[in-house]
Amino acid sequence: MENNQLYEILTKAIDEKHIYSELTDSYKALGSEYKPEYIVYAQNTEEIAKLVKLANEHEFAIYPIGSGSMFAKGVDRLQKGIILSTKDLNKVMEYRPHNLSIEVEAGMTTKDLQEYLEKDNLFYPMDTDENSTIGGQIASNRYGENRYIYKSARFYVLGLEFVSPEGEIVQVGGRTVKNVTGYDISQLLAGSWGNFGIITKATLKIKPRPEKNLTLTFNSYDLTEIKKIVIALFREKISLATINIYNKEQRYYLTVKLEGFSETIRHQAELLRRKYELYKITGNIIDASSYKGMIALSLENIIEGIEVLENLATKYQKYLSFKGNLTNGIIEFEISKSPERYLQNLATILKSLEGTLIYDDKVLVKPSRGTGYGMLLQRIKDKVDPNSVLIPQSKALRGNLL
Numbered sequence: 001m002e003n004n005q006l007y008e009i010l011t012k013a014i015d016e017k018h019i020y021s022e023l024t025d026s027y028k029a030l031g032s033e034y035k036p037e038y039i040v041y042a043q044n045t046e047e048i049a050k051l052v053k054l055a056n057e058h059e060f061a062i063y064p065i066g067s068g069s070m071f072a073k074g075v076d077r078l079q080k081g082i083i084l085s086t087k088d089l090n091k092v093m094e095y096r097p098h099n100l101s102i103e104v105e106a107g108m109t110t111k112d113l114q115e116y117l118e119k120d121n122l123f124y125p126m127d128t129d130e131n132s133t134i135g136g137q138i139a140s141n142r143y144g145e146n147r148y149i150y151k152s153a154r155f156y157v158l159g160l161e162f163v164s165p166e167g168e169i170v171q172v173g174g175r176t177v178k179n180v181t182g183y184d185i186s187q188l189l190a191g192s193w194g195n196f197g198i199i200t201k202a203t204l205k206i207k208p209r210p211e212k213n214l215t216l217t218f219n220s221y222d223l224t225e226i227k228k229i230v231i232a233l234f235r236e237k238i239s240l241a242t243i244n245i246y247n248k249e250q251r252y253y254l255t256v257k258l259e260g261f262s263e264t265i266r267h268q269a270e271l272l273r274r275k276y277e278l279y280k281i282t283g284n285i286i287d288a289s290s291y292k293g294m295i296a297l298s299l300e301n302i303i304e305g306i307e308v309l310e311n312l313a314t315k316y317q318k319y320l321s322f323k324g325n326l327t328n329g330i331i332e333f334e335i336s337k338s339p340e341r342y343l344q345n346l347a348t349i350l351k352s353l354e355g356t357l358i359y360d361d362k363v364l365v366k367p368s369r370g371t372g373y374g375m376l377l378q379r380i381k382d383k384v385d386p387n388s389v390l391i392p393q394s395k396a397l398r399g400n401l402l
């Protein structure tokens with residue numbers, strides 16, 4: 001199809017002033033690899049439904065996007081087609097504080113949602129990137145630093161409105177915690193990376209803000225000592241939110257976050273000080289660096305994972321820095337240049353521990369689920385999106401995403 005033909009088709013669903021032929025400023029960071037034929041900003045669900053029907057009829061691809069922070073992780077490369085931004089869908093539809101629920105449009109950012117809820121001392125517990133959209137977060141089933149207590153985005157979905165890959169507007173779930181007696185279709189969308197529908201609205205569970213957060217720290221030159229403390233902490237009767245570990249100048253820093261009622265947290269902090277010499281943090285221990293490498297392991301193997309990273313760094317004389325969330329089982333790391341042999345060895349060891357290794361956005365090792373999982377997902381995709389309109393070549397269908 002000629003480019004101007006596609007433009008004519010798009011104008012049947014979207015006002016010209018919301019159609020762009022270049023990546024807009026919000027998405028410039030995606031780079032030329034992800035430059036679509038057009039980028040459109042939908043203004044409502046009906047427009048999206050119309051657009052998807054047109055895409056089926058005229059055979060062009062649609063790539064939904066929120067803030068775009070994870071877009072390249074879910075999408076291999078762009079085939080001919082359009083990027084559909086939800087950024088203008090950013091309204092609160094219905095707020096029911098006494099029901100602890102809120103319905104928002106999919107393009108609302110986490111930051112705007114938190115600010116909206118703050119006045120009533122409520123919050124949405126997904127403390128991920130504040131610019132991420134609710135739709136993008138649900139579609140990629142994100143989780144925050146405190147995943148140990150708050151789980152991931154899918155657990156906060158009470159109901160969804162979405163546009164199916166053939167253009168029907170579908171509403172699933174509801175506004176109460178007990179609202180689904182049949183199959184919960186919203187969970188097919190959560191973590192689907194946009195493959196099974198374009199989320200347009202979400203009704204979310206929200207929570208009262210915890211009265212107190214407190215982070216305690218301990219440091220040591222000895223990883224074995226840290227390991228003993230971590231094992232013991234998992235058995236303590238404490239309101240544990242997160243345990244993190246960092247390395248800095250030969251030392252290991254453990255940070256332990258507690259969350260709950262002030263009085264309880266005060267008592268627990270005192271207990272941890274006496275038993276493990278954990279002290280309240282003053283100032284920042286580590287900056288928010290980004291890391292190229294990431295390993296994921298079961299909690300029982302996570303410290304062993306750190307030992308492996310370190311032993312290999314010594315063997316190959318590499319400088320290693322890492323930051324691990326011991327309550328999530330994820331360690332991010334950075335090693336000095338020429339990492340090939342280091343990564344090869346790491347991959348072999350992680351395979352035996354049934355772990356995952358991602359480096360530079362490439363999945364080098366992942367636990368084997370057999371071929372059944374990918375084949376079943378692909379069959380569902382073929383049925384619900386027979387013309388392969390939504391995100392053709394999605395990485396998510398190959399089970400490559402964390």
Ligand SMILES: Cc1cc2nc3c(=O)[nH]c(=O)nc-3n(C[C@H](O)[C@H](O)[C@H](O)COP(=O)(O)OP(=O)(O)OC[C@H]3O[C@@H](n4cnc5c(N)ncnc54)[C@H](O)[C@@H]3O)c2cc1C
Binds near residue numbers: 075141199391
């Ligand atoms: C500083 C920073 C900190 C972060 N911290 C964390 C963290 O602690 N934990 C964590 O898990 N993540 C974290 N992230 C990742 C971030 O949370 C996700 O990138 C984000 O939630 C995805 O939202 P988005 O709007 O950017 O989605 P996008 O990147 O735009 O999209 C993600 C995927 O969902 C699809 N999609 C987007 N919107 C829709 C929709 N409405 N309907 C259907 N499909 C859609 C897209 O096609 C794509 O496949 C962090 C990112 C940054 C930049």
